[in-house]
Amino acid sequence: MALSTSSAITLNINGEKHALPVDHRTTLLDALRERLDLTGTKKGCDQGQCGACTVLIDGRRAVSCLQLAVAAEGREITTIEGVADGETLHPVQQAFLDLDGYQCGYCTPGQICSALAVIEEHAAGWPSAASADVRPEAGVPPLTPEEIRERMSGNLCRCGAYVSIVQAVARAAAAHGAASTQGFEAGAAGAAGAAGSAGTEVTA
Numbered sequence: 001m002a003l004s005t006s007s008a009i010t011l012n013i014n015g016e017k018h019a020l021p022v023d024h025r026t027t028l029l030d031a032l033r034e035r036l037d038l039t040g041t042k043k044g045c046d047q048g049q050c051g052a053c054t055v056l057i058d059g060r061r062a063v064s065c066l067q068l069a070v071a072a073e074g075r076e077i078t079t080i081e082g083v084a085d086g087e088t089l090h091p092v093q094q095a096f097l098d099l100d101g102y103q104c105g106y107c108t109p110g111q112i113c114s115a116l117a118v119i120e121e122h123a124a125g126w127p128s129a130a131s132a133d134v135r136p137e138a139g140v141p142p143l144t145p146e147e148i149r150e151r152m153s154g155n156l157c158r159c160g161a162y163v164s165i166v167q168a169v170a171r172a173a174a175a176h177g178a179a180s181t182q183g184f185e186a187g188a189a190g191a192a193g194a195a196g197s198a199g200t201e202v203t204a
Helices: 028-035 091-098 108-123 143-152 162-176 183-196
Strands: 006-015 015-023 052-055 060-063 076-078
Touching: 006 028, 015 028, 052 108, 060 108, 060 143, 091 162, 108 143, 108 162, 143 162
Parallel strands: 006 076
Antiparallel strands: 006 015, 052 060, 052 076
């Protein structure tokens, strides 16, 4: 007898449970967009390269185009639709809005979800490839422009709004109390602009 190629699963998304049958090959991205009408999560490259489909799974960021829906069962999934508190924007969303951290807006949901995780990862003391000292006794590295660009480098913005994205993440991190931003907003534009002029698209 042939094995079944579909299953009935329950996904916990933004605090609500959704029961649905899915083909075992269905990605979480397609389940969100095509089955549950949660279209805030965007499909970009569909290869895990651009970050447009970033969501949070158990508080950690994941590209939903590479995550099978069946593998997400029983886990806490947060999409862009679940970030705000009712009509009140999350500080990360507000910072993106105030500082024009977007242009066309297509990548923005993924950028915001990634930024949420970046702030939590940094607050927890996780180093990045840009951290000068990764020894535990060194403590949490300052959230410099270089740190934010490295930590956000998996999220591409084809419009090139990186300068404002970096500033928005810095402002939201400061509001979160994650760490000192070392007078960040005064210098972020110049540093991020220099990186952009070097033609490095993937740095955020």
